Amino acid sequence: xxxxxxxxxxxxxxxxxxxxxxxxxxHRTGIITKRNKMDAEHWLQSHGIIGYDDxxxxxxHLEGEDLKKRQFTLCRSQAPIELYVDSDPAMCAWVFEYHxxxxxxxxxxxxxxxxxxxxxxxxxxxxxxxxxxIDRVNVAKSQGVGQPKDLEFWQD
Numbered sequence: 001x002x003x004x005x006x007x008x009x010x011x012x013x014x015x016x017x018x019x020x021x022x023x024x025x026x027h028r029t030g031i032i033t034k035r036n037k038m039d040a041e042h043w044l045q046s047h048g049i050i051g052y053d054d055x056x057x058x059x060x061h062l063e064g065e066d067l068k069k070r071q072f073t074l075c076r077s078q079a080p081i082e083l084y085v086d087s088d089p090a091m092c093a094w095v096f097e098y099h100x101x102x103x104x105x106x107x108x109x110x111x112x113x114x115x116x117x118x119x120x121x122x123x124x125x126x127x128x129x130x131x132x133x134i135d136r137v138n139v140a141k142s143q144g145v146g147q148p149k150d151l152e153f154w155q156d
Contacts, residue, residue, distance in 0.1 A: 003087030
């Protein structure tokens with residue numbers, strides 16, 4: 001639901017809704033979401049999204065486990081999954097690589113979360129990583145390795 005049917009702001013994603021109705025007409029359809037079940041049901045109903053077979057909400061979360069991966073695993077244990085649709089490229093890759101399920105990455109520029117966009121800003125580095133990088137450069141300089149530009153200063 002999140003990122004496919006609904007944007008982060010809560011607006012429906014037209015492309016996702018069209019895809020949903022194209023698939024749900026002849027296929028068993030399950031929806032997973034990070035919302036609680038009552039909120040998700042209300043959102044789906046108020047935006048005219050009906051006819052789904054299963055809705056898996058945040059009530060299956062276990063501490064220390066990724067919610068979306070747990071939801072996928074539980075859904076797969078209940079019925080075969082023929083196609084997985086998501087706006088998260090990492091999740092699509094995980095489903096495809098580890099479970100051999102065909103995936104569809106739905107990337108709508110208006111609705112995709114910023115961190116999933118190809119033009120997303122790089123992640124902010126942890127302070128300790130910055131300190132370690134500076135220390136590596138200083139040690140290399142003291143050993144006469146060369147100018148800092150010759151070093152791979154920001155490489156992990």
